[in-house]
Amino acid sequence: MPPIEEHVKISRERTGKDYRELHEWLDGDPEKKAERHDITKIYEYGEMIEERFGKEGLQEYIQHLHDDVKVKIGKILMDFERAMAEALSYFGIK
Numbered sequence: 610m611p612p613i614e615e616h617v618k619i620s621r622e623r624t625g626k627d628y629r630e631l632h633e634w635l636d637g638d639p640e641k642k643a644e645r646h647d648i649t650k651i652y653e654y655g656e657m658i659e660e661r662f663g664k665e666g667l668q669e670y671i672q673h674l675h676d677d678v679k680v681k682i683g684k685i686l687m688d689f690e691r692a693m694a695e696a697l698s699y700f701g702i703k
């Protein structure tokens with residue numbers, strides 16, 4: 610998933626603001642990172658985030674999750690394709 614600096618850069622390009630505190634809240638604590646990326650908690654966390662960062666911050670929170678899913682799934686697909694190519698090659702299937 611993109612590092613915090615990449616999320617900050619994306620937010621800055623999209624909104625003119627870093628939202629560093631928001632991205633650090635999402636990614637900065639390894640113990641809470643998975644819980645804070647749990648999409649079933651968007652409503653609960655979303656209310657808190659909107660109070661703290663406004664509607665634009667709420668959108669940046671959802672966009673952060675979206676960007677992480679896109680990168681994570683992309684990596685899984687690349688790993689799968691590499692493993693499949695290796696397996697086919699191993700058995701001489703072209």
Ligand SMILES: [Zn+2]
Nearest residue numbers: 610635636677
């Ligand atoms: Zn993240």
